[in-house]
Amino acid sequence: MSTVAEFKIEYKQILNSRGDVVAPLPAFTADAGEVLRMYQAMTRVRVFDAKAVNLQRTGQIGTYPSSLGHEATHVGVGAAMRPEDVLAPVYREFGTQLWRGVTMAEILLYWGGDERGNDFARPAHDFAWCVPIATQTLHAAGAAMAFKLRKEPRCALAYIGDGGTSEGAFYEALNLAGARALPVVFVIVNNGWAISVPVAAQTATRTLAQKAVAAGIPGVQVDGNDVFAVREVVGEALATARRGGGPCLIEALTYRLSDHTTADDASRYRGAQEVKEAWALEPLIRIREYLFKTGAWTEAQEHALLQDCTRQVDAAVIEYLSTAKQSTDAMFDTLFAELPQHLREQRATARKYGAKPSGH
Amino acid sequence: MAHGWEMQHDDRVVVIGQDVGANGGVFRATAGLQAQFGKDRVQDTPLAEATIAGMSVGMATHGLKPVAEIQFMGFMYPALDQIVNHMSRMRYRTRGRLTCPVVIRTPHGGGIHAPEHHSESTETMLCHIPGIRVVCPSSPARAYGLLLAAIRDPDPVIFLEPVRLYRAMRQEVSDDGQALPLDHCFILREGSDVTIVTWGAMTIETLRAHGELESQDISAEVIDLATLSPIDSETILASVAKTGRLVIVHEAARNVGVGAEIAAIVAEHGLYDLHAPIQRVTGFDTVMPLFRLEHDYIPSVQRIVDAVQLTLAD
Numbered sequence: 091m092s093t094v095a096e097f098k099i100e101y102k103q104i105l106n107s108r109g110d111v112v113a114p115l116p117a118f119t120a121d122a123g124e125v126l127r128m129y130q131a132m133t134r135v136r137v138f139d140a141k142a143v144n145l146q147r148t149g150q151i152g153t154y155p156s157s158l159g160h161e162a163t164h165v166g167v168g169a170a171m172r173p174e175d176v177l178a179p180v181y182r183e184f185g186t187q188l189w190r191g192v193t194m195a196e197i198l199l200y201w202g203g204d205e206r207g208n209d210f211a212r213p214a215h216d217f218a219w220c221v222p223i224a225t226q227t228l229h230a231a232g233a234a235m236a237f238k239l240r241k242e243p244r245c246a247l248a249y250i251g252d253g254g255t256s257e258g259a260f261y262e263a264l265n266l267a268g269a270r271a272l273p274v275v276f277v278i279v280n281n282g283w284a285i286s287v288p289v290a291a292q293t294a295t296r297t298l299a300q301k302a303v304a305a306g307i308p309g310v311q312v313d314g315n316d317v318f319a320v321r322e323v324v325g326e327a328l329a330t331a332r333r334g335g336g337p338c339l340i341e342a343l344t345y346r347l348s349d350h351t352t353a354d355d356a357s358r359y360r361g362a363q364e365v366k367e368a369w370a371l372e373p374l375i376r377i378r379e380y381l382f383k384t385g386a387w388t389e390a391q392e393h394a395l396l397q398d399c400t401r402q403v404d405a406a407v408i409e410y411l412s413t414a415k416q417s418t419d420a421m422f423d424t425l426f427a428e429l430p431q432h433l434r435e436q437r438a439t440a441r442k443y444g445a446k447p448s449g450h
Numbered sequence: 451m452a453h454g455w456e457m458q459h460d461d462r463v464v465v466i467g468q469d470v471g472a473n474g475g476v477f478r479a480t481a482g483l484q485a486q487f488g489k490d491r492v493q494d495t496p497l498a499e500a501t502i503a504g505m506s507v508g509m510a511t512h513g514l515k516p517v518a519e520i521q522f523m524g525f526m527y528p529a530l531d532q533i534v535n536h537m538s539r540m541r542y543r544t545r546g547r548l549t550c551p552v553v554i555r556t557p558h559g560g561g562i563h564a565p566e567h568h569s570e571s572t573e574t575m576l577c578h579i580p581g582i583r584v585v586c587p588s589s590p591a592r593a594y595g596l597l598l599a600a601i602r603d604p605d606p607v608i609f610l611e612p613v614r615l616y617r618a619m620r621q622e623v624s625d626d627g628q629a630l631p632l633d634h635c636f637i638l639r640e641g642s643d644v645t646i647v648t649w650g651a652m653t654i655e656t657l658r659a660h661g662e663l664e665s666q667d668i669s670a671e672v673i674d675l676a677t678l679s680p681i682d683s684e685t686i687l688a689s690v691a692k693t694g695r696l697v698i699v700h701e702a703a704r705n706v707g708v709g710a711e712i713a714a715i716v717a718e719h720g721l722y723d724l725h726a727p728i729q730r731v732t733g734f735d736t737v738m739p740l741f742r743l744e745h746d747y748i749p750s751v752q753r754i755v756d757a758v759q760l761t762l763a764d
Contacts, residue, residue, distance in 0.1 A: 203741035286473035
């Protein structure tokens with residue numbers, strides 16, 4: 091027997107959990123303002139998230155999937171992408187979407203059960219939230235095919251969860267991307283749990299990054315709680331894809347500090363000790379420590395930031411709550427470019443029996 | 451409860467699905483089963499619906515009786531290839547050499563403020579598949595008896611569990627192992643003026659409409675279809691022969707809905723019994739909206755009452 095193929099999976103960390111720099115700092119960190127922007131975005135999404143959970147508990151939005159603990163991955167990806175790139179999110183990556191211009195009020199509209207939530211104004215070319223599992227990975231590959239055919243220097247980036255890697259669509263997307271050298275980057279947010287099922291029950295592989303091997307594309311692991319490492323690794327993958335170098339699969343290791351959604355109770359299947367240990371590795375502490383150590387940040391600034399984030403979130407909640415109710419026409423308006431006759435009749439029936447239109 | 455009874459009495463029965471183990475299912479339908487029967491007989495699967503349906507085919511053809519859960523009906527579509535091309539026709543293709551005694555349970559319908567894709571009622575896609583039964587109970591007691599029957603059935607059964615009933619209804623059910631018959635309707639209220647056929651959670655609005663009609667001296671016979679495919683034509687035709695009027699109520703979209711099949715059966719075999727055109731009260735032919743509008747999509751009591759009155763006009 092002779093060896094015909096071998097693989098290795100590399101792991102990247104730049105800031106350890108105490109905020110020590112353990113690898114060469116990427117160039118973007120030389121811009122102190124940019125680093126602060128990333129930290130502020132992470133803090134803002136954390137404050138938003140707590141508020142959104144609260145809105146669900148008080149019946150003002152529906153089921154909500156908290157992004158608690160995912161801030162470094164989400165903001166790192168957002169900061170690595172260019173505005174003209176296309177994001178294919180799952181449903182939890184609010185940090186990336188806020189960075190790219192989706193507003194907090196729009197996020198609340200969607201999770202508040204309003205059809206207009208999926209119609210965020212910016213970035214208009216990004217995909218909507220994707221609740222079915224893993225389907226979005228193929229959309230990203232398709233968008234990347236469009237960029238490739240038109241020779242546009244743009245990339246698509248698809249998120250997927252650790253559980254989602256069990257779906258056939260995920261492997262199909264990797265395979266397609268590899269076979270056609272598409273400008274697409276797949277980011278697996280491995281937060282340890284697919285609702286109640288831990289990664290070890292999902293797959294026998296040592297890493298999820300190595301799922302890339304079968305598709306013939308590079309796979310790499312990154313500390314998903316380290317915003318520097320995430321931005322660096324995703325940025326490099328996007329740069330390679332953009333210059334025609336093909337796709338990449340990135341596994342970001344993080345932890346779901348919350349329940350799966352507000353409809354879930356993780357205490358039924360997950361030990362408290364594990365969660366306690368995960369809190370010590372969470373992403374905000376280390377970047378804050380880094381900023382304190384480098385003298386770029388003070389307690390007073392921290393206090394002011396939290397106040398500012400709370401103000402922004404409160405304003406978004408007011409905007410959300412004061413959005414005029416949609417009429418029953420919203421069930422029909424955008425189903426087709428032009429509504430067929432039988433649906434115009436049904437729209438009339440819905441108007442007759444439904445909530446009275448407002449703002450129409 | 452039906453799971454537990456049957457697992458105790460038939461060691462071929464295994465429960466599989468996403469989060470059915472320690473978590474006991476997102477609607478708690480399999481709560482406690484893993485603790486009672488162990489991790490071999492109550493297994494969390496990888497997050498993949500095609501996996502769940504395809505492995506069910508393999509398990510069922512080789513001596514097990516999988517009771518599989520698809521977490522929400524909107525996530526069933528990756529499983530359809532396995533259901534349509536294999537599960538439903540394994541007996542047919544192999545001339546009975548291999549069979550698929552599988553039950554696939556999945557939540558059905560909306561009305562509980564769930565997220566996008568969590569409130570589907572696309573039973574018509576399933577009813578169109580030859581070789582499977584599609585069952586939809588309308589109460590906890592019928593869920594118990596029909597699920598037992600589904601597990602005991604030698605052929606594949608898709609078992610749709612109306613989510614509003616998980617939440618809305620509490621009922622004492624005796625765990626006596628008594629199955630209810632498949633392929634049979636249940637007459638929920640006897641009446642003489644009009645027949646209303648419905649199923650699943652729409653029995654809630656229909657029974658309210660029945661009460662409303664009663665106060666207007668209109669006697670409605672309410673039939674719970676229960677097995678959506680194949681349809682118990684006999685019970686429906688006998689009722690229409692008595693009342694002369696038919697209203698069909700379903701949450702699913704109207705176009706090619708199961709209601710159209712019921713209307714066709716009555717048109718073919720009971721047309722001369724009808725005193726008025728058949729009426730359908732259904733969801734609209736659009737996407738099940740996000741939850742702010744879901745109660746405008748789901749047929750209301752008033753829509754049902756108005757449709758009945760239309761059959762009674764002149």
